[in-house]
Amino acid sequence: MRFLRPVIGVVGGIGAGKSVVARILAESGAAWISADQLAHEAYAADEVRAAIHSIWGPEIFQADGQVDRQALARTAFADEHELRRLEMVIHPWIRRQRDRICATLAGHEEVRAFVADSPLLFEANLDDECECVVFVECRREIRARRLHESRGWTPEQLDRREARQLPLNFKRDRADIIVNNDSDIEALTRQVRGILPNLLPCTNRGPAGKHGVDLWGSV
Secondary structure, three states, rough: OOOOEEEEEEEEEOOOHHHHHHHHHHOOOOOOOHHHHHHHHHHHHOOOOOOHHHHHOOOHOOOOEEHHHHHHHHHHHOOHHHHHHHHHHHHHHHHHHHHHHHHHHHOOOOOOOOOEOOOOOOOOOHHHHHOOOEEEOOOOHHHHHHHHHHOOOOOHHHOOOOOOHHHHHHHHHHHEEEEEEEOOOOHHHHHHOOOOHHHHOOOOOOOEEEEEEOOOOOO
């Protein structure tokens, strides 16, 4: 799909602060399409739920009929084959929603760029659609602490999730811009604020804000 606006890919380790970087870019005039929200919407879609039920059965569902994402994650992330099956269900739905939303947003003059904060940007070859890729660098011990505080994850859970993705060094080496998020939000903001003006030197617009759907999607 031709997006009619530059696409800024944001990658990094789990818990590195990709969404924070995306939000700062949105404040500078880009449209941030939230990966977490569209993934959440995907699991609520009838066609996705029907496909999950046909593959893994009723034990993956809660009593109210909603997908038990923790149970599904335990199944999918324990086996690479199962994870690929899940991605084949989720990703096509997300791509269709992404294309629809981006086509709509491209008609808004205030939207100067799109921000894609996808952990699977390189895995899905979506970096080919990006004007530039930003890598958010953050030490593992800091990421592990943040994930424990925000999600209750253990270091072992972090390791299992990241083992299913490309190595961080691979992503870092292929990024166009590297920002460091080992410190505080002020330090990160100073690094990120210059990205969009440098990419669009003629842009002096207000923020496009965050749109409540996902651009690339994640599982």
